Amino acid sequence: MILVTGATGTVGRHVVRELHAAGRKVRALSRNPEKASFPEGVETTAGDLTKPDTLAEALTGVEKVFWVLPLAVNLEFPRIARQHGVRHIVLLSSMAVEFGEANAIGRNHLKAEQAVRESGADWTFLRPGGFMTNTYQWADSIRSAGVVRVPFGDISSPAIDSRDIAAVAAKALSSDGHEGKIYPLTGPESITASEQVRILGELLGRQLGFETIPNAIAREAMLRHMPAEIVDALVDLNRQSQRFSSVLSTVEEVTGRPPHTFKQWAGDHLDAFR
Ligand SMILES: NC(=O)c1ccc[n+]([C@@H]2O[C@H](COP(=O)([O-])OP(=O)(O)OC[C@H]3O[C@@H](n4cnc5c(N)ncnc54)[C@H](OP(=O)(O)O)[C@@H]3O)[C@@H](O)[C@H]2O)c1
Numbered sequence: 415m416i417l418v419t420g421a422t423g424t425v426g427r428h429v430v431r432e433l434h435a436a437g438r439k440v441r442a443l444s445r446n447p448e449k450a451s452f453p454e455g456v457e458t459t460a461g462d463l464t465k466p467d468t469l470a471e472a473l474t475g476v477e478k479v480f481w482v483l484p485l486a487v488n489l490e491f492p493r494i495a496r497q498h499g500v501r502h503i504v505l506l507s508s509m510a511v512e513f514g515e516a517n518a519i520g521r522n523h524l525k526a527e528q529a530v531r532e533s534g535a536d537w538t539f540l541r542p543g544g545f546m547t548n549t550y551q552w553a554d555s556i557r558s559a560g561v562v563r564v565p566f567g568d569i570s571s572p573a574i575d576s577r578d579i580a581a582v583a584a585k586a587l588s589s590d591g592h593e594g595k596i597y598p599l600t601g602p603e604s605i606t607a608s609e610q611v612r613i614l615g616e617l618l619g620r621q622l623g624f625e626t627i628p629n630a631i632a633r634e635a636m637l638r639h640m641p642a643e644i645v646d647a648l649v650d651l652n653r654q655s656q657r658f659s660s661v662l663s664t665v666e667e668v669t670g671r672p673p674h675t676f677k678q679w680a681g682d683h684l685d686a687f688r
Contacts, residue, residue: 415475416587417500419443419463420482422450424547425506428580429480429587430456438588443472464488473498478587481530482506485644487522492533502536502593504586506579509543509598509658510651518647536593538586543600543658544651546573546679549610556614556687561623565632567607571655572600574665575674582668592668600662602673613677617684629653 416433420426421442433440434453444450447458461472464486473479479500481491492503507527510520523541530537552562579599586592608624615622629649636645665673680687 415439415441415457416478416480417441417443417459417472417476418480420480420484420506421452421458423482424545424576425579425583426480426482428577429583432580432584433588436584436588441472441476463491466490466494469494470498473500476500478502478504480504480506480583480587481526483522483526485641487526489525489529492526492530492535496533496535500535502538502587503530503533504538504540504583504592505530506583507539507541509541510647511541512657513650513654517650518643519651520647538592538594539596540579540582540586541596541598542574542579543598544571544573544655545579546575546601546674546676547683548573549614549680550686552611552614553687556618556622559623560620561625562607562611563625563627564607565627565629565649566652566655567624567626569652569655570604570606570609570659572602572604572659572661573610573676574599574601575679577679578665578669578673581671582665585668597664597668598662599664600658600660600673602661602665602675604659604661605676610676610680614680614687617677617680618687 418426418430421430422444430440430442434456441457441459442452443459443461445462447460459472461468463484479495481503507523511523513520515521527539611622611624
């Protein structure tokens with residue numbers, strides 16, 4: 415049995431689908447499984463990763479876990495999983511670990527990696543850069559005003575399709591040889607936010623505006639939804655994203671097929687922007 419945490423989330427939902435399609439026994443964890451929908455045959459289980467006493471049922475009979483960190487990270491989880499007999503943990507970490515302890519997102523992921531190593535389970539760390547799904551935050555403004563306003567619009571980075579992260583995760587969870595491996599993951603091309611907006615406009619058949627805004631304004635908007643420490647970490651990652659502009663071949667090496675381009679991703683998710 416493979417337990418997928420974050421099973422209703424950006425990457426986890428695709429991990430569930432991939433494993434199920436490959437004929438694996440999958441259990442999907444959610445705090446509210448009654449509200450979630452999964453392919454027929456997927457087991458669902460209720461549990462809260464920040465409350466260890468809610469996880470016994472979810473972990474019973476499980477050999478492998480896909481671990482997605484919620485914002486409030488519970489570093490006890492790998493040890494508890496190991497106590498229940500889990501042999502292998504595949505962690506959705508982040509390229510932000512390369513920023514070290516100074517960045518709150520990098521710090522959370524570094525601590526989680528350390529907790530997995532110390533649990534005694536086999537491990538695989540996936541370290542993706544920015545997700546293509548981050549562009550969903552433009553959807554309201556595209557719909558209402560036909561314009562995207564972001565800071566750092568001229569810095570290019572190789573955003574990744576969450577389906578490609580999930581494909582790597584599914585390989586790591588269902589085939590041998592991924593133990594002790596760290597997989598930094600990117601999409602196939604390094605492009606700027608303004609190029610992404612141009613592609614969205616082309617697919618939507620609309621001319622979209624693009625404006626670069628000061629950091630302080632972007633920060634203020636994010637503070638409405640996220641803790642200040644995480645907002646500052648995101649601003650820092652954006653500011654320095656040129657450090658992560660290299661395209662890596664890891665997705666293709668692990669899955670045997672190239673990752674999706676932004677144009678492919680946008681074409682498959684266009685309804686979100688209409
Ligand atoms: N966005 C990026 O560019 C990027 C880049 C690199 C790494 N990452 C990392 O990728 C991970 C996923 O990020 P995301 O923003 O896309 O989130 P997400 O996967 O959409 O996260 C939400 C998921 O986490 C689950 N969850 C939240 N709190 C939980 C809790 N207390 N107990 C159990 N499950 C809980 C939710 O399940 P229920 O609501 O169903 O319980 C949902 O499935 C994060 O660790 C992030 O740092 C993101």
